[in-house]
Amino acid sequence: xxxxxxxxxxxxxxxxxxxxxxxxxxxxxxxxxxxxxxxxxxxxxxxxxxxxxxxxxxxxxxxxxxxxxxxxxxxxxxxxxxxxxxxxxxxxxxxxxxxxxxxxxxxxxxxxxxxxxxxxxxxxxxxxxxxxxxxxxxxxxxxxxxxxxxxxxxxxxxxxxxxxxxxxxxxxxxxxxxxxxxxxxxxxxxxxxxxxxxxxxxxxxxxxxxxxxxxxxxxxxxxxxxxxxxxxxxxxxxxxxxxxxxxxxxxxxxxxxxxxxxxxxxxxxxxxxxxxxxxxxxxxxxxxxxxxxxxxxxxxxxxxxxxxxxxxxxxxxxxxxxxxxx
Amino acid sequence: xxxxxxxxxxxxxxxxxxxxxxxxxxxxxxxxxxxxxxxxxxxxxxxxxxxxxxxxxxxxxxxxxxxxxxxxxxxxxxxxxxxxxxxxxxxxxxxxxxxxxxxxxxxxxxxxxxxxxxxxxxxxxxxxxxxxxxxxxxxxxxxxxxxxxxxxxxxxxxxxxxxxxxxxxxxxxxxxxxxxxxxxxxxxxxxxxxxxxxxxxxxxxxxxxxxxxxxxxxxxxxxxxxxxxxxxxxxxxxxxxxxxxxxxxxxxxxxxx
Numbered sequence: 339x340x341x342x343x344x345x346x347x348x349x350x351x352x353x354x355x356x357x358x359x360x361x362x363x364x365x366x367x368x369x370x371x372x373x374x375x376x377x378x379x380x381x382x383x384x385x386x387x388x389x390x391x392x393x394x395x396x397x398x399x400x401x402x403x404x405x406x407x408x409x410x411x412x413x414x415x416x417x418x419x420x421x422x423x424x425x426x427x428x429x430x431x432x433x434x435x436x437x438x439x440x441x442x443x444x445x446x447x448x449x450x451x452x453x454x455x456x457x458x459x460x461x462x463x464x465x466x467x468x469x470x471x472x473x474x475x476x477x478x479x480x481x482x483x484x485x486x487x488x489x490x491x492x493x494x495x496x497x498x499x500x501x502x503x504x505x506x507x508x509x510x511x512x513x514x515x516x517x518x519x520x521x522x523x524x525x526x527x528x529x530x531x532x533x534x535x536x537x538x539x540x541x542x543x544x545x546x547x548x549x550x551x552x553x554x555x556x557x558x559x560x561x562x563x564x565x566x567x568x569x570x571x572x573x574x575x576x577x578x579x580x581x582x583x584x585x586x587x588x589x590x591x592x593x594x595x596x597x598x599x600x601x602x603x604x605x606x607x608x609x610x611x612x613x614x615x616x617x618x619x620x621x622x623x624x625x626x627x628x629x630x631x632x633x634x635x636x637x638x639x640x641x642x643x644x645x646x647x648x649x650x651x652x653x654x655x656x657x658x659x660x661x662x663x664x
Numbered sequence: 665x666x667x668x669x670x671x672x673x674x675x676x677x678x679x680x681x682x683x684x685x686x687x688x689x690x691x692x693x694x695x696x697x698x699x700x701x702x703x704x705x706x707x708x709x710x711x712x713x714x715x716x717x718x719x720x721x722x723x724x725x726x727x728x729x730x731x732x733x734x735x736x737x738x739x740x741x742x743x744x745x746x747x748x749x750x751x752x753x754x755x756x757x758x759x760x761x762x763x764x765x766x767x768x769x770x771x772x773x774x775x776x777x778x779x780x781x782x783x784x785x786x787x788x789x790x791x792x793x794x795x796x797x798x799x800x801x802x803x804x805x806x807x808x809x810x811x812x813x814x815x816x817x818x819x820x821x822x823x824x825x826x827x828x829x830x831x832x833x834x835x836x837x838x839x840x841x842x843x844x845x846x847x848x849x850x851x852x853x854x855x856x857x858x859x860x861x862x863x864x865x866x867x868x869x870x871x872x873x874x875x876x877x878x879x880x881x882x883x884x885x886x887x888x889x890x891x892x893x894x895x896x897x898x899x900x901x902x903x904x905x906x907x908x909x910x911x912x913x914x915x916x917x918x919x920x921x
Binding site: 518521525531 | 715717736737742746753754756757758762763766767770771774775776777778779781782821824825
């Protein structure tokens with residue numbers, strides 16, 4: 339019940355944010371929604387499947403470039419079509435890549451994903467005629483459910499209708515992922531993570547289960563990428579660079595991969611932290627790196643792990659006090 | 665009695681090293697078989713070949729009449745073969761209930777249900793509770809497997825194999841790492857569970873000759889990768905030379921080797 343209360347409170351806060359919070363901070367929440375969706379997907383693979391990818395920025399980029407292609411090159415300005423095509427394209431790309439990567443686990447899986455991510459980055463960078471090279475491709479403002487919102491300027495659009503669109507999309511993605519991780523498939527994925535050989539002997543097709551997780555994570559990342567593209571108005575190759583994949587891993591560790599809500603919490607903390615550090619400290623990357631090191635050593639279960647521990651301690655103390663009173 | 669599992673002249677080599685040579689065994693429904701032999705004789709390799717972990721170099725393995733020589737563990741599990749390992753294999757971060765449910769969900773072919781909660785199927789939950797009760801784990805259903813004692817982990821490992829409702833179950837030293845006092849308790853639980861679950865045949869690799877003599881219908885002795893004997897326990901233990909060759913001591917004797 340406590341969790342539901344916290345969730346409702348959080349939802350209410352997000353619902354009133356565009357009218358209650360400074361517009362600058364509202365613009366920061368769009369990348370939060372994008373990364374929250376991407377990380378829900380990435381954590382299916384990492385937290386539930388035990389496979390850490392260093393190349394999922396590939397799928398973020400795929401989503402952003404599909405948004406550019408659909409809204410810019412083709413001139414089809416419907417965000418629903420962008421999402422559908424991003425989902426379809428990422429799934430098609432993820433099938434062969436996933437089939438190769440899930441043959442390996444641990445560091446070998448990580449290295450394979452990193453290699454594919456770098457290949458895609460090179461492709462985006464070098465195939466100038468197709469991708470715009472280092473300049474990238476512009477993403478035009480799309481219509482939402484057929485509504486163009488021509489009376490709104492870009493910031494009003496982003497912090498208004500697009501904000502609420504992304505909020506609903508994040509909630510829907512979260513709901514679907516919650517169903518997935520609690521399904522028989524989710525349980526089999528966790529079994530494959532914990533002990534591959536044992537899982538196979540109780541009928542879990544470990545490679546297939548991991549491949550499905552890989553495809554779902556790719557699809558989620560591409561939706562996040564499409565949102566990022568619309569938010570910045572640009573799909574550029576930097577989004578596919580390995581440091582972006584590193585950021586995804588950083589956010590996951592920061593929030594805690596052992597908890598369903600950990601990665602989105604990590605995305606929220608990362609975006610605010612990065613914004614604060616980058617605008618106040620010259621060597622902000624140094625501080626960010628040091629913070630990650632501190633987190634891994636002191637709080638390996640991340641912010642969500644700390645919150646869970648505090649809640650448990652509090653309820654235990656409460657119970658003890660009640661017992662003492664009796 | 666119909667034949668469940670059969671090997672026809674199975675050999676297995678790793679490079680130039682031949683571990684199994686022309687092994688032919690027929691295992692019928694209702695049989696409890698012990699595979700014995702000294703360390704390095706090829707017992708675990710035989711189990712690996714039978715359960716799809718290592719394909720035979722030559723010969724064939726037939727399960728319920730089909731050639732399964734090159735089938736993997738997942739296909740064999742679907743067909744009705746289960747296995748528990750010598751070293752304890754559990755899912756350390758899953759609860760006891762979830763561990764048993766993994767197998768029960770496979771058995772009911774719900775692997776690819778992506779929507780419903782894994783614990784919302786009444787038949788699966790009944791099976792989980794049933795298997796946990798048989799193995800005395802009903803009070804631990806919500807305990808994380810990694811936090812169980814070694815003996816409980818062993819029971820859970822075997823329990824999850826039983827949850828598959830297999831026709832044949834292969835146990836590689838089911839009582840290894842368990843105190844001598846607990847061994848008979850575990851064996852009795854296993855035999856009772858196998859009978860209750862309607863398991864067709866049980867094959868165990870076992871070093872403890874007291875357990876072998878008490879709990880098997882047939883003893884298959886392997887030495888140097890070959891079958892040395894395939895006899896009922898009374899005939900096997902009546903041959904001191906055979907016992908000396910295979911294990912070095914008779915059940916109940918004080919001889920150490």
